[in-house]
Amino acid sequence: MDRAATGPEGGITTETKERDMSSTSTSTAAAGTSIGPGTVHVIGATGKTGRRVVDRLERAGIPVEGRSRRSQPPFDWQDRSTWAPAIEGASALYLTYVPDLAVDGAPEDVADLVALARAAGVEHVVLLSGRGEANARRAELVVEASGLAWTVVRASWFMQNLSEGALLEGVLSGLVALPAGDVPEPFVDLEDVADVVVAALTDPALRGRVHEVTGPASLTFAQAVAEIAAVTGREVTYLAMDPEDFREAVAAQAGADYAQMLTDLCVEVFDGRNVHPVAGVQAALGRPPRSLEGFVRAEAAAGAWR
Numbered sequence: 001m002d003r004a005a006t007g008p009e010g011g012i013t014t015e016t017k018e019r020d021m022s023s024t025s026t027s028t029a030a031a032g033t034s035i036g037p038g039t040v041h042v043i044g045a046t047g048k049t050g051r052r053v054v055d056r057l058e059r060a061g062i063p064v065e066g067r068s069r070r071s072q073p074p075f076d077w078q079d080r081s082t083w084a085p086a087i088e089g090a091s092a093l094y095l096t097y098v099p100d101l102a103v104d105g106a107p108e109d110v111a112d113l114v115a116l117a118r119a120a121g122v123e124h125v126v127l128l129s130g131r132g133e134a135n136a137r138r139a140e141l142v143v144e145a146s147g148l149a150w151t152v153v154r155a156s157w158f159m160q161n162l163s164e165g166a167l168l169e170g171v172l173s174g175l176v177a178l179p180a181g182d183v184p185e186p187f188v189d190l191e192d193v194a195d196v197v198v199a200a201l202t203d204p205a206l207r208g209r210v211h212e213v214t215g216p217a218s219l220t221f222a223q224a225v226a227e228i229a230a231v232t233g234r235e236v237t238y239l240a241m242d243p244e245d246f247r248e249a250v251a252a253q254a255g256a257d258y259a260q261m262l263t264d265l266c267v268e269v270f271d272g273r274n275v276h277p278v279a280g281v282q283a284a285l286g287r288p289p290r291s292l293e294g295f296v297r298a299e300a301a302a303g304a305w306r
């Protein structure tokens with residue numbers, strides 16, 4: 001999901017930015033043998049994780065087809081008539097659910113797509129999931145019980161929400177506002193998430209498991225934006241919003257249903273359940289995860305907050 005935040009104007013953005021990914025590499029697990037996964041169809045291929053996964057698969061010479069509402073053929077979670085043509089010929093699927101697995105009906109949609117995929121001859125599905133979310137866990141259980149080979153990549157909050165996702169506008173306006181209190185979050189770098197997804201697609205040893213991926217350390221949102229301020233020289237602060245005020249501000253921009261879902265999600269995941277980092281990146285890739293400090297330096301150098 002684009003986890004939204006409001007700036008002073010209550011604005012919400014889903015803008016994404018291309019970034020230089022030349023310094024990244026396609027990684028496979030430390031243990032296990034890499035195999036060709038056949039043709040991978042990436043659902044949400046132009047999104048924050050999808051395009052990183054497509055890029056890595058292309059560079060590794062693995063056949064990949066990107067799917068989204070704008071692809072040919074298109075894939076739209078809201079239009080089931082698009083599903084079968086979009087997965088035809090796939091051996092493996094990388095699934096991102098938009099706007100978020102937290103929305104009502106998401107596990108059911110995932111169940112129906114996965115059943116269709118199995119009937120169509122898909123062998124393996126990799127699901128992007130969110131950490132500490134009840135509805136996301138329901139979707140994971142669907143994939144685990146699908147009868148297909150499966151892998152779940154369960155991520156903490158993305159660092160890139162601050163540089164290309166829904167928090168970018170808040171950073172640029174000088175105020176990131178969320179109902180997240182002062183709860184620390186072990187933000188994860190999407191370069192690491194994409195590396196783990198590609199490893200999951202190519203290394204059978206990573207299948208049949210939930211890979212919980214976080215960054216190496218937990219920071220509050222105040223600390224995260226302070227890091228951006230220190231590196232860029234921008235004035236940017238964090239406001240811990242009251243959930244009801246947040247819901248009203250988001251509803252004015254994005255509608256009542258989305259606002260309710262996002263507020264409920266924030267209240268759920270920022271209750272302290274997710275504060276501790278875990279070693280999923282190290283376990284899957286044999287190297288440590290990238291730090292928020294390193295992410296901020298790289299994004300600042302690439303011009304993310306100019």
Ligand SMILES: NC(=O)c1ccc[n+]([C@@H]2O[C@H](COP(=O)([O-])OP(=O)(O)OC[C@H]3O[C@@H](n4cnc5c(N)ncnc54)[C@H](OP(=O)(O)O)[C@@H]3O)[C@@H](O)[C@H]2O)c1
Nearest residue numbers: 001044046047048049068069070076077097101130157158
């Ligand atoms: N943000 C976080 O911190 C975080 C943390 C953990 C997990 N997650 C999970 O990440 C997932 C979102 O992944 P992401 O951040 O990579 O996605 P994203 O950046 O929000 O990208 C959206 C992608 O989905 C496509 N899309 C939009 N609406 C669609 C629809 N109705 N049907 C099909 N495709 C659609 C978009 O392309 P088109 O416009 O061309 O359709 C684009 O390719 C969510 O399920 C969420 O639970 C997020």
